[in-house]
Amino acid sequence: MKYQIHHKTVYRYAEPVRRSVHELRLAPRSGPLQSVQAWSLSAPGSLSEARDGFGNIIHNFTLAGPARTIAITATGEVEVMSTQSGDAGGHHAFHDLPDAGESRVSPLYFAGSTALTHAPADMRAFAAPFLAAGHEVPALLALADGIAGRVGYKANTTDVATTAADAFRLGSGVCQDQAQVMVAACRAFGIPARYVSGYFYDPAATELASHAWADVCLDAGRALWCSIDVTHRCLTDGRHVRLAVGRDYASAAPIRGIVEGGAGETMEVDIAITPLA
Structure with missing residues (x-):
């Protein structure tokens, strides 16, 4: 599958921003699951490009003056x-x-929990039967299916600060929460897992949005992974476009920023994904 993607995010402020610093993970990279044919970014500041220790392409810009x-x-x-x-x-x-x-962290770096992916005792007990016989792909898919049932998809019940433990106990969340529960559950049993941000193409969707899923390491020595979409209870396929990976949402977020001033912030996101012949 080949896609044309257009992703625009607009922040508006009731009071002007005096200064802001932004970090973007909005540039996909070519790899074993995809090939980037063309990509461009535009922002109100001069963009500098780098790679982080996870292999992501990062852009930074600083905006000075009232906006x-x-x-x-x-x-x-x-x-x-x-x-x-x-x-x-x-x-x-x-x-x-x-x-x-290229320098990159070991897959084993993704075995440690974070504040967003800590697995409490009830989550470990939930995951244990699925992983008792190991973490081959069928077991991981069964775990993902169990998580999708336990943390039902429901919009507007969580936010970007919601932890995996919070979503697990609440019993609902969005793709971000389901992916973080999957990551937390695997790490609780010493299995390296990472959070993935990206896009999911659904021709029936009236509004498209960013998506999230999980990579689980099958063999750290060979850097062998499988990629599982908990929300859709499947391995990723031709509908998934990867943007960035991280230990959790915070380290893979498409846009992060710090602003001075800028009270009354609102955000609008428009994403269009068009299949190409």
């Missing part, structure tokens, strides 16, 4: 492989190795 509106736009074309390549005993998996000359 009531900050608009950030990402657009481009990405070709996605229809399925994950076969490996690990015939199951779907992929190798995510650093490019030549």
Whole structure:
């Protein structure tokens, strides 16, 4: 599948922003599951580009002077492989190795919990039966299915500060929460797992939004992973476009920023995903 993607985020302020610093993870990178054909970003400041220790492409900009509106736009074309390549005993998996000359953290770095992905005792007890016999792909898919049933999808019940433990006990959340519960549950049993931000193409959706899912490491020594969409209870496929990975939402968020001034903030997001022949 090949897609044209247009993602625009506009922040508006009742009182002007005096100064702001922004960090963007809005540029997908080519890898084993996708090929970026073209991509561009626009923002009201001069963009600098770098790579973080997870392999993500990061852009930063600083805006000085009064501003009531900050608009950030990402657009481009990405070709996605229809399925994950076969490996690990015939199951779907992929190798995510650093490019030549690139420094990146070990997959084992994703085995430690964070404030957003701490697994309390009730979550560990819930996950234990699924992982008792190991963490092969069928067991992980069963765990994802269990999480989707336990943390039902319901918009506007959580926010970006909601932890996996909070969403698990609440019993509802959005894709971000379901992915973080999956990550937390795996890490509770020593299995490296990472949060993934990106896009999901649904031709029936009237409004498209950013999506989130989880990568789970099958073999740290070979950097072998599988990618699981808890919300849709499946392995990722030709509908998924990856933007960034992190230990949790906070380290993979598409946009992060600090502003001085700027009271009364509102945000509008418009995402369009068009399949290309």
